[in-house]
Amino acid sequence: MKRVWVLLLAIISMLALPVAVLAEDGAVVDTGDTSFIILSAALVFLMTPGLALFYGGMVRKKNVLSTVMHSFILMGVSSVLWVLIGFSLAFGTDHAGIIGSLEWIGLSGVGMEPNGDYSSTIPFLLFMAFQMMFTIITPAIISGSVAERMRFPAFLGFMVLWLLVVYYPLAHSVWGVGGFLREMGALDFAGGTVVHISSGVTGLVAALILGKRKGHGKEPMAPHQLPMTVLGAGLLWFGWFGFNAGSALGANGLAAMALVTTNTSAAAGALAWMATEWMHRGKPTILGAASGAIAGLVAITPGAGFVTPMSSLVIGLVGGAICYFGVSVLKAKLGYDDSLDAFGCHGIGGIWGALATGIFASASVGGTDGLLYGNAAQVGIQAIGVAVTIVLAVVATFIIMKLVGIFTPLRVTAEEEEMGLDISLHGEEAYPDFIGSGYLPTIVSAAKAVSVSTPSGQPGK
Structure with a gap:
């Protein structure tokens, strides 16, 4: 009788084991990696509501809902567009090194089995979902530069075209098999060029085309709810662990390294911004510390899986300091109205991070050496990636803004701006x-x- 029970228990144990999903090439889904990337995708998704709070607290109270709306609605727009066509264009079969095919349109052929090119141990569908979270937050970053003055219909039209013309080709060029920047050897672990430089530079160009907010430089435009902004910064910091560590696409040592370098750079960025502001203005501020943390996070994103923790410390310190001067000095001298400093943090921080990756990359971490380890050419390759991203963002943004402006006004009227976009555009009050x-x-x-x-x-x- 005892043997019968042992046999039954053995059978039950076998039935309880997870069923492995095999790809055509024999690759097997790893449940640990899959669990980790599901969690990472959820963390990255949380970053967009976090960004909504971060931005929403920094605007005047009459514009908080319209600002939050920008981020929230892109959770819908970007998700649907990605499923319909974006994923295929970004990661489909290469065409000329700059765009993918339409083979996976509507996620046709994107299933639960691994894909040898992109997801050797996780379902291909999960890889698609993880990358979708990046395409949600990237255009949301841009909204910080045009806050408090852009009409909502124009905003929606611009973002759809921008994703099609800028984000998908850039993502393919950097991360897609056959993409020309990937083939060149450009390093971008989690989106320094694809996410941050592209969105920051786009935000600057869009802000210049729209013009300054009414009363800018003459009327007080202080943040209306700093606790909201700090909460948003905390959620962004938290979600960034999924952003960077998840880009290892597995629960492994590289993910652990990316998590540590991410946190180290964020902490260093917060301290550097605070210290620089303290010396420059005489007082440290919580807005400065929160902004510095974001600057450090942006700066480490391209190199999170390529550099050591000590290198990430330097990257964060420099990133926090230069982004402070970009926001507090450069913007004031040049006189442009980047409402919530999307360019100051993401554009400048992303450029520094991409170049710093070429300086500090270590083969012991990510397989490629940078300048400090004898490979000076990597800095040049990184610079090419930065230049390509800037040119694409500038030219495409200018054309798209002008095109959208033909069909609908880009900017609210003076009366609508004075009343506030919450009421004038959405009929709501925060x-x-x-x-x-x-x-x-x-x-x-x-x-x-x-x-x-x-x-x-x-x-x-």
Whole structure:
């Protein structure tokens, strides 16, 4: 009888084992890697709501909902576009080194088995989902430069075209099999060029085309809710572990290294910005510390899986300092209105990070040496990647903005801007009065109805 029970337990144990999914080449889904990347994808997804809070707290209270709307709606727009056509264009069979094919349109052929080119131990569908989180947050970063003055229809039209013309080709060039920057040897572990430089430079060009906000430089435009901004920064820092460590595409030593370099650079960036601001302005600020952490995170993104922890410390320190001067000195001298410093943090920080990867990359971490380890040519390759990204972002943004402007005004009217975009564009109010409704037209209509329905025209109680 004892032997029968042992046999039954053995059979039950075998039935309880996870079923491996095999690809045509024999690759097997690793449950540990799969679990890790599912979690990483969720962390990256959380970054976009975090960015909404980060940006929302920095605008004036009359524009907080419209600013949050920019990030939130892109969670829908970017996701749908990625599933329909974006993933195929970014990672499909190469064409001329700059764009993928349409073989995976509508995710046709993207299944639960691994893919030898991109996901050797995780479902190809999961790789698609992980990359989708990047395409959600990248255009959301751009919104920081055009906040408080861009019309919502123009914003939507611009973002759809920008993803098609800039993000998908750039992602293919850097990460896609056959992409010309990848073949050249350009290093971008988690999106220094694809995400940060492209979005930061695009934001600057869009801000210049739109012009300054009404009253910029003459009226106070201080952040209305700094605790919201700090909360958003914390969520971004938290989500960035999925952003960078997840880019190892497995629960392995490289992911651990990327996590450590990410946190180290973020911490160094926060300290560097705070110290620089303290010396320059006489007081340290929480907004500065939060911005410095973001600068450090941006700077380490391209090199997170290529550099050592000590190198990431230097990258974060320099990134925090130069981004502070980009925001506090360069912007003031040149006079442009990058509302929430998308260029100051993501553009400048991304450029530094991409070049720093060429300086500090170590073959002991990611398989490629940089300048400090005897491979000076890597800096030049990184510089080419930076230049290509800047040129593409500048030219495409200018053309797309002008094209969208033909069909719909890019900027709100002076009256709408004065009233605030929350009410003028969306009919909502973030901080309603004691009546308890954020819909002012509804409040007014209800008040009129009460006045008419009461005897002798007296307001009702």
